[in-house]
Amino acid sequence: MSVHIDPQIIKQNGKPAFAVIPWNDYQELLHNHIEADDSDVWFPNEVVKANVRGDSLIKAWREYLKLTQSELAAKAGMKQSALARLENNTVNPRKSTLLNLAKAMGISVEQLLD
Template identity: 30%
Template sequence: MINIQFIERDGRPEFAVVPIEVWERIKRRVGELDDAALHGQAKTRDDGFRIPAAILDAELSGDNPVKAWREYRRMTQDALATAAGLSKPYLSQIENRKRDGSIEVFQSLAAALCVPIDVLVEQPGK
């Protein structure tokens, strides 16, 4: 039997004092429940989209995300420009960071490359 001490305030139990080995088991179980809840939340939010290592390597080497994805998809600039409804020079300028594209342009590129738009838009300071 486990010896638990109860501390009362105003005649009602307010605290329970348990042996440390009991506390350690409880703490471990609570941690397991937290882990299971976090895992469940992550699975619920998982859309199945993954970024291939080749894309990460290209971006870490300095490639613009649009260029990295275009090459990964084995598309020419002509093919991507046509699919996105852009001119090839404009696409080239985006890939070489000489021009910024509008949200509409990035939406067209994302659709043509079959990727979420957020993987194409570079974060400031990058």
């Protein structure tokens, strides 16, 4: 978008909560939206550090999100012992398992792939 937009900022409790822009500008933003690709996958610094130390991405994300193995396993519909094996890289996860883990942690599957 080449035009400067002055959005209307709506605050809640003194903090910005919403930005209102003209409809045509919104439509242009939608039209010019670029689909995400692998280069758009982000990782918090703490997850990267843990992965560089040797932790699996599953373990690094779980600890970053402050979940126990039991909590994550329950959310993902699996046994804690199975999650432990995945975190220790003793087994390769199935795609369906990665999908369940990603959903349970609120992240994308791409964020669990090395």
